[in-house]
Amino acid sequence: MILVTGGLGMIGAHTARALIDLGHEVVVTAHRRTEVPSFLAGKVTVESLDVTDRDAFLDLGHRHDIGDIVHLAGSIPDEDPVRFFRTDTAGLFNALDAARTWGVRRFAVASSLGAYIGRTEIPWHEDLALPLTALPHLIIAFKKAVEPLTTHSLQGSGVQPVVLRIGTIWGPLVDPESPFFYIPPYISAVLRGEKPQPLYADDGGDCCYAPDAGRAIALLVTAETLRHDTYNVSSGRPFTNRDFADALQAITPGLRLELLPGRQGGPGDNPYLDTTRLAHDTGYTPAFDVAAAVADYVAWRADNPR
Template sequence: MILVTGGLGMIGAHTARALADLGREVVATAHHRAAVPSFLSGRVTVEHLDVTDRDAFHAVTERHGVRDIVHLAGSVPGEDPIGYFRADIAGLLNAFEVARVRGIRRFAVASSLGVYLGHPATPWHEALPLPATESPHPIIAFKKAVEPLTLDGLRGTRVEPVILRIGSVWGPLMDPESPFNPTMPYLNAALRGERPPPVPADDSGDACYAPDAGRAIALLTAAPALRYPIYNVSSGRPRTGRALADAVAAAVPGVHPELLPGGTPGPYLDITRLAEDTGFAPDFDTAAAVAHYVAWRAANPR
């Protein structure tokens, strides 16, 4: 049995589905979110769990005979960053304790492409030294701390840590007006019949469709053996403003996004390690991802 904390969130739900597609038994936990996505209904076991509750975390793991953990649960900072750090660190430490006490085989945990911010090299790959720069957001600050905490917290045990440096993921179940990913408000302006704000044609950066991200994490969790403790999770290719605008024009009738000339190539994640160790390749290019998302939203609010 594989435990996916935050298993009804965007990345967690797509990870749970991909694990089920691989034939694995999955228990997905959720705290605030109760709605089970249609693509998970009847395919996974769902448990309510506040990961800051140490005893409840142990109980869920024991009850289901969990052997692997994918720890994706997390909160969103409000006006009190200390409260955010306290809650998410408590959940992380509880997850470590469960992994150590119960002899978990593999422990995968979410980090972020944000750990590379400030590094001039592109694409960003796992062997790069991480810049000691100020974090632009508390979530990135926490993710930078997750990595050494995980490696040291599980050191000396038989638990195999896997750090997931997750890229710029978007897609079904994400807040349509998410402030964390510009793809979402851009697409949802188009779905309202509005022209999205113009973007430079040659601007580019990291982008990964949620079903692809979930499948990558599932493959890393289920792999018989891994060579590294850290893996980038994304599409492995930059997406341009032109590609996004063309995909929206093709998928949303009557909407013709405006492009600005020029643009700046941005950083994106290298997924060579992921591809070599799991055979992963993305199923969705930009056009396929936008078409799939538009079809999803026709029947779903987010």
């Protein structure tokens, strides 16, 4: 059985779905979010768990035969950064403690494409040294710290760490007014019949539809062998705002979206993740391009609030 913490969140739920599709039993933990998505209903075991509670976390091992862990649970910072770091570090350490105690095969943990901020080479690939630079958000700072904390904690344990440098993910279950990626609010405005604020046509960069991200993570967790401990998780190809506008217009009769010419910051390239390593070790290829992702998401939103 595979444990997915934060398994009712967007990335966790799609990871659980992909693992089920690969024939695995899955137990997911939930804390604040308790509604089970329709595509998981009746297919996963749901455990209510605050991952900062070490005893409760370790007790899962008495009820389930857990062979791998995907740690995706996390919180949103408030006005107190120390409280945020304390909470998410406690959850990480309890998950690592469980991995070592239970002797699981693999421990996959969420990092972020933000770890590469400061590198000018495009696309970003796993062999780049991570720069020491100011980071724009507490979540990115924590995700970057997760990497050495995880790999050093598992040294000598027999548990293989899998650091997931996850790209810009969106799709079913994303916050429709997400403060982290402007495309979901843009689509939400269109679905409400409103005229969204115009975007610069050539701005864009990394982007991956959630079902593809979930499948990538599932393939990394279940692969017979992995040659590396760190993998980029995304589509492996950049998008532009023009791609999204064209996709929305193609499925919405009469819709005309205004785009500003060029890039807001002037000529240049938009950063995105190289997924060559992921594809080589797992055979992963994304199933959704922008047009297919937009069509699928709009159909999903017809029956779901997020």
